[in-house]
Amino acid sequence: MRPVAPEFVEAVLDVVAAIPPGSVMTYGDIAAVLGSRAARAVGNVMAGFGSQVPWWRVIRASGHPAIGHEDRALAHFRAEGTPLIETVDGYRVDLRRARHHPE
DNA sequence: AAGTTGACTTTCG
DNA sequence: TCGAAAGCCAACT
Numbered sequence: 001m002r003p004v005a006p007e008f009v010e011a012v013l014d015v016v017a018a019i020p021p022g023s024v025m026t027y028g029d030i031a032a033v034l035g036s037r038a039a040r041a042v043g044n045v046m047a048g049f050g051s052q053v054p055w056w057r058v059i060r061a062s063g064h065p066a067i068g069h070e071d072r073a074l075a076h077f078r079a080e081g082t083p084l085i086e087t088v089d090g091y092r093v094d095l096r097r098a099r100h101h102p103e
Numbered sequence: 104a105a106g107t108t109g110a111c112t113t114t115c116g
Numbered sequence: 117t118c119g120a121a122a123g124c125c126a127a128c129t
Binding site: 027059 | 107108109110111112113
Binding site: 002003004005008031036037038039040041042044045 | 123124125126127128
C-alpha cells in the first residue's frame with residue numbers, strides 16, 4: 001500500500017466532499033484544484049480513504065468510474081440523477097454536462 | 104538520488 | 117472508436 005501525506009489526503013477528501021449531487025469530477029480535475037497533476041496520487045487516496053467520501057462522484061477522464069466499482073457507482077448515479085450515457089458495453093457519465101466546475 | 108506502484112491522462116496509430 | 121505506450125505526481129525504500 002502506498003502511504004500518503006495526511007495533508008494530501010485531507011485536501012483530496014475535502015474537494016470530493018464538495019462535489020454536489022448529480023455532478024462529478026475527474027481525478028485530473030481534483031489534482032488541478034490541489035494545484036498539481038497528481039491524478040494517480042488522488043486515486044491512491046481514494047483507494048484508501050474513498051470509503052468515507054462520495055467516491056462515485058470521482059471518475060476518470062473517459063467518463064468511467066473507478067474500475068471494479070462501476071456497478072455500485074451506477075446505482076448512486078441513478079439515485080442522484082447524474083447525466084448518464086448508456087452503451088451496449090455498459091455506460092459512461094456525460095462529463096460534458098455532469099462535470100462539476102469549482103470556483 | 105534512483106527505482107517502484109497506483110481507483111490516472113493524453114497522444115498516436 | 118479502441119488499444120498500446122509514454123508521461124506525470126506523490127510517497128516510500
